[in-house]
Amino acid sequence: MSIILGIESSCDDTSAAVIADGVLKSNVIASQKVHEMYGGVVPELASRAHQQNILPVVSEAMRQAGISKDQLTAIAYTRGPGLLGSLLVGTSFAKGLAIGLNIPLIDVNHLAAHALSHFVKETPDDEVPEFPYMCLLISGGNSQIILVKSATEMEIVGKTIDDAAGEAFDKCAKVMGLPYPGGPHIDRLAAEGNPDAFHFARPNIPGLDYSFSGLKTSFLYTLRNGLAENPDFIEENKADLAASLQKAIIDILLKKLEKAVKIYHPRQIAIGGGVSANSGVRNAIAQFCKKRHIQAWIPKRSFTTDNAAMVAIAGTMRFDENYKSDLGLPPYSKTTI
Numbered sequence: 001m002s003i004i005l006g007i008e009s010s011c012d013d014t015s016a017a018v019i020a021d022g023v024l025k026s027n028v029i030a031s032q033k034v035h036e037m038y039g040g041v042v043p044e045l046a047s048r049a050h051q052q053n054i055l056p057v058v059s060e061a062m063r064q065a066g067i068s069k070d071q072l073t074a075i076a077y078t079r080g081p082g083l084l085g086s087l088l089v090g091t092s093f094a095k096g097l098a099i100g101l102n103i104p105l106i107d108v109n110h111l112a113a114h115a116l117s118h119f120v121k122e123t124p125d126d127e128v129p130e131f132p133y134m135c136l137l138i139s140g141g142n143s144q145i146i147l148v149k150s151a152t153e154m155e156i157v158g159k160t161i162d163d164a165a166g167e168a169f170d171k172c173a174k175v176m177g178l179p180y181p182g183g184p185h186i187d188r189l190a191a192e193g194n195p196d197a198f199h200f201a202r203p204n205i206p207g208l209d210y211s212f213s214g215l216k217t218s219f220l221y222t223l224r225n226g227l228a229e230n231p232d233f234i235e236e237n238k239a240d241l242a243a244s245l246q247k248a249i250i251d252i253l254l255k256k257l258e259k260a261v262k263i264y265h266p267r268q269i270a271i272g273g274g275v276s277a278n279s280g281v282r283n284a285i286a287q288f289c290k291k292r293h294i295q296a297w298i299p300k301r302s303f304t305t306d307n308a309a310m311v312a313i314a315g316t317m318r319f320d321e322n323y324k325s326d327l328g329l330p331p332y333s334k335t336t337i
């Protein structure tokens with residue numbers, strides 16, 4: 001029996017969630033619009049916005065859950081990786097609350113939380129994966145293939161050597177003149193375009209690691225050459241460009257996943273992270289798994305981007321193993337799982 005408050009502040013979303021006895025009671029997210037005009041997250045502005053948002057977001061999560069502070073069993077929070085200034089806000093808040101209420105504090109790794117997001121139950125009967133499973137974690141900062149052996153034991157077997165899949169979406173969208181973050185805009189445009197209209201370079205690197213920088217350059221050259229001949233090239237081809245870009249990103253993701261499946265023979269594959277909200281990615285993974293008789297775990301869209309529900313469930317799983325953090329733990333900006 002536990003009632004865990006989760007707090008997430010690793011990048012530009014301030015979020016708080018309550019999980020009671022393993023079931024989600026609330027998940028409140030305040031996304032920061034201030035970064036849109038800069039075409040990317042400005043760390044200093046993100047920390048300031050977290051500072052403004054954190055108290056109202058936590059209060060709202062508690063209100064929606066119908067839980068009072070003195071009913072909480074423990075506080076789980078994202079310790080890292082992420083933007084240090086942003087992490088400091090959530091970390092300090094979580095520590096202060098845990099000390100004030102005299103309850104345990106549980107630090108959670110943001111990437112592990114994404115990989116465990118499939119354990120968030122909205123009703124007690126919701127199905128969850130069985131350990132071990134393979135997770136394709138694709139977000140704005142990471143592209144990894146992870147073997148999830150338990151709630152606390154994970155092995156990264158492939159990762160990006162340059163950009164993450166989300167960065168590939170966002171940076172290519174930016175050069176097309178689309179707002180930040182570009183991933184959802186590419187997703188929408190791609191639905192109306194021809195994925196075979198343009199061909200962009202695919203990387204050829206050994207092992208299970210990803211690379212997206214060559215694709216980005218190839219995309220940029222296509223735009224540059226097209227614009228040299230026709231100033232309206234982007235406007236006239238935006239749906240085809242988006243569909244062809246999305247297809248290239250999916251091809252790159254699946255090629256390494258297929259390699260990983262041949263090595264590790266997983267019976268279940270889960271996807272997580274912001275890019276797992278992409279319609280093309282979701283369909284492709286579902287088909288990939290179906291063809292190979294692998295069970296696919298595709299998260300609800302609300303659990304793909306940064307959210308505290310995944311932090312609360314990862315914290316619950318650690319709490320169930322009697323884990324408790326030292327109050328002196330500092331946040332970290334970079335780490336593996």
Ligand code: KG4
Binds near residue numbers: 187
């Ligand atoms: O996991 P996440 O919220 O946080 C970070 O890693 O920062 O992922 C954000 C990323 C962004 O790159 C965004 O463009 C991408 O997820 N994203 C999408 C979609 N929704 C969010 N990419 C493609 N299609 C989408 N529908």
